Amino acid sequence: MIDQIxxxxxxxxxxxxxxxxxxxxxxxxxxxDLNRFAYSFVKSNEVAEExxxxxxxxxxKNRMRLxxxxxxxxxxxxxxxxxxIRHSTRNNRDHLISLDDLAVDIPSxxxxxxxxxxxxxxxxxxxxxxxxxxxxxxxxxxxxxxxEDGLRYKEVADILHISVKTIDAQMTIATKKICQSINFVLK
Amino acid sequence: MDPYIYxxxxxxxxxxxxxxxxxxxxxxxxxxxxxxxxxxxMNLPEDAYKIDIVTSYLQKKPDSGTFGEEALAWEKHIGLxxxxxxxxxxxxxxAILPRRRHSLASHFxxxxxxxxxxxxxxxxxxxxxxYQNHASSPLSPGANPIQLxxxxxxxxxxxxxxxxxxxxxxxxxxxxxISYQDDFGKNNKREVVxxxxxxxxxxxxxxxxxxxxxxxxxxxxxxxxxxxxxxxEDKNVETSLLRGxxxxxxxxxxxxxxxxxxxEKINISVSADNETLPSTSGKKTVSESTDGNNxxxxxxxxxxxxxxxxxxxxxxxxxxMFSSEPLSEIVEKMQRWYGATIEIKDDRLKDLRFTGAFTNxxxxxxxxxxxxxxxxxxxxxNNVVILYIK
Numbered sequence: 001m002i003d004q005i006x007x008x009x010x011x012x013x014x015x016x017x018x019x020x021x022x023x024x025x026x027x028x029x030x031x032x033d034l035n036r037f038a039y040s041f042v043k044s045n046e047v048a049e050e051x052x053x054x055x056x057x058x059x060x061k062n063r064m065r066l067x068x069x070x071x072x073x074x075x076x077x078x079x080x081x082x083x084x085i086r087h088s089t090r091n092n093r094d095h096l097i098s099l100d101d102l103a104v105d106i107p108s109x110x111x112x113x114x115x116x117x118x119x120x121x122x123x124x125x126x127x128x129x130x131x132x133x134x135x136x137x138x139x140x141x142x143x144x145x146x147x148e149d150g151l152r153y154k155e156v157a158d159i160l161h162i163s164v165k166t167i168d169a170q171m172t173i174a175t176k177k178i179c180q181s182i183n184f185v186l187k
Numbered sequence: 188m189d190p191y192i193y194x195x196x197x198x199x200x201x202x203x204x205x206x207x208x209x210x211x212x213x214x215x216x217x218x219x220x221x222x223x224x225x226x227x228x229m230n231l232p233e234d235a236y237k238i239d240i241v242t243s244y245l246q247k248k249p250d251s252g253t254f255g256e257e258a259l260a261w262e263k264h265i266g267l268x269x270x271x272x273x274x275x276x277x278x279x280x281x282a283i284l285p286r287r288r289h290s291l292a293s294h295f296x297x298x299x300x301x302x303x304x305x306x307x308x309x310x311x312x313x314x315x316x317x318y319q320n321h322a323s324s325p326l327s328p329g330a331n332p333i334q335l336x337x338x339x340x341x342x343x344x345x346x347x348x349x350x351x352x353x354x355x356x357x358x359x360x361x362x363x364x365i366s367y368q369d370d371f372g373k374n375n376k377r378e379v380v381x382x383x384x385x386x387x388x389x390x391x392x393x394x395x396x397x398x399x400x401x402x403x404x405x406x407x408x409x410x411x412x413x414x415x416x417x418x419x420e421d422k423n424v425e426t427s428l429l430r431g432x433x434x435x436x437x438x439x440x441x442x443x444x445x446x447x448x449x450x451e452k453i454n455i456s457v458s459a460d461n462e463t464l465p466s467t468s469g470k471k472t473v474s475e476s477t478d479g480n481n482x483x484x485x486x487x488x489x490x491x492x493x494x495x496x497x498x499x500x501x502x503x504x505x506x507x508m509f510s511s512e513p514l515s516e517i518v519e520k521m522q523r524w525y526g527a528t529i530e531i532k533d534d535r536l537k538d539l540r541f542t543g544a545f546t547n548x549x550x551x552x553x554x555x556x557x558x559x560x561x562x563x564x565x566x567x568x569n570n571v572v573i574l575y576i577k
Contacts, residue, residue: 005358005386018275020276024261024265027257027260027261027264028257028261031256031257031260031261032256032257035256035260049260049263052260053260053263053264053267056264057264057267057268057271060268060272124240124244125244128241128244128245146213147212147213147245152213152214152215153213153215168206168209168210168215171209171210171213172202172205172206172209173205174209175205175208175209175212176201176202176205178241178245179205179208179237179238179241182237182240182241
């Protein structure tokens with residue numbers, strides 16, 4: 001996760017100097033998370049990749065105005081969301097995207113610290129992951145943006161156009177389900 | 188699988204626990220909420236243990252050690268950019284440059300040409316009351332001081348961003364204040380008093396110098412990136428220069444100016460007494476010297492082995508870092524970091540040296556990690572954490 005101050009510095013370097021290196025770092029820092037976010041809407045790796053690339057094309061085109069952006073993270077996620085929705089509704093104008101229809105991808109167990117490191121059993125790790133995978137889509141996208149991408153409640157509220165209260169409630173459900181899922185594995 | 192069995196053990200506070208736990212894990216909990224959670228879990232030791240395991244597992248962020256996916260996507264993307272903007276992206280080398288670490292230090296290396304702002308860091312403190320009652324207060328009395336404070340009810344010091352009238356941006360660390368008079372920027376003066384720790388991004392103005400008052404030390408900004416550490420309980424004021432030029436002088440002897448070169452730090456001893464005492468002369472210019480009442484030493488700044496991070500400015504990246512420091516000093520840092528009160532009951536512990544870094548760890552996790560290196564005991568009494576040897 002990239003630090004807020006580093007992010008601001010990158011932004012200034014791109015906006016003021018048209019710095020290619022800073023542009024590249026920004027791309028590297030956000031690519032994976034934005035790609036997964038786009039995927040949950042469009043359900044195609046290829047399209048998700050194009051959408052993230054397009055967002056960065058636009059970012060470069062409008063770099064002179066980047067300093068007007070209040071929160072770059074929110075800006076990037078919203079841009080990806082808008083392009084994703086536009087793509088999904090291109091063929092079907094009446095089709096509304098609901099948070100309940102998203103296909104959220106959560107990294108497999110191997111992406112976390114190994115169970116041995118934490119002295120827990122592989123079964124336990126697997127149980128936790130099953131619980132995360134089985135979260136309802138709305139809960140899962142919120143969980144992913146906060147726990148995996150490291151966004152703040154307020155930022156996710158701005159991105160998904162929902163209230164912080166809803167996020168608080170959904171995260172409570174997620175934590176409860178995950179903790180409860182391991183109750184019967186642990187001795 | 189009957190979820191009600193679990194519900195019964197946790198009792199009627201179940202939902203509140205999940206709510207508080209979520210907020211804690213996401214860094215959204217207030218100090219009061221953290222205390223409430225600890226209180227609730229204290230009555231449920233068995234559940235607390237299980238919860239501990241799950242949260243410690245989930246807190247570990249997925250580590251994207253390989254960047255194969257990013258590399259591939261970037262190659263494609265830069266190809267597209269070269270087609271769209273051939274005049275700007277004609278040089279393919281930008282796509283091949285090895286990826287550099289994201290680090291604060293590396294940002295300071297780029298050319299000075301066209302810099303429209305100056306970045307620097309100041310950590311400073313003195314008791315606020317001392318400043319207000321002090322006759323030699325750096326700011327003239329009469330005008331209304333304006334004070335900006337960081338929120339300090341969060342588990343980690345939050346970097347609250349404030350903007351001064353001249354456009355200078357300030358990130359305040361936890362428990363920190365900055366104040367200035369309402370004539371700031373007028374009369375060819377930009378002066379601020381800082382208590383605690385802050386990161387400044389100063390709007391450049393060659394005609395109006397920017398001065399930071401830090402206890403008995405003044406720092407005049409000349410286009411620079413630097414760090415000053417001067418908490419009230421510290422015996423030294425430490426100024427670390429990353430880039431550019433900085434001039435450090437003592438109020439006791441304003442004519443004696445230390446000009447630091449990049450990657451140098453100067454440590455000047457201060458005590459409550461000599462802040463008001465005029466300096467007596469008698470100067471030696473060696474790496475460690477006495478200058479009147481001030482003892483000072485100049486050292487080189489060294490990044491941590493294997494990384495670009497300079498410990499003096501690690502706090503900007505939300506890192507609490509210490510390199511072969513005695514526990515007494517680490518505890519000072521942890522108190523500021525976690526906003527907790529920690530006491531060392533056994534003198535043998537005070538001089539034990541530790542090296543390490545904390546990022547997302549809770550206070551308990553951090554202490555447990557120290558404990559793993561040297562087996563001391565931890566006891567919590569009335570929100571005071573006590574460290575001792577059995």
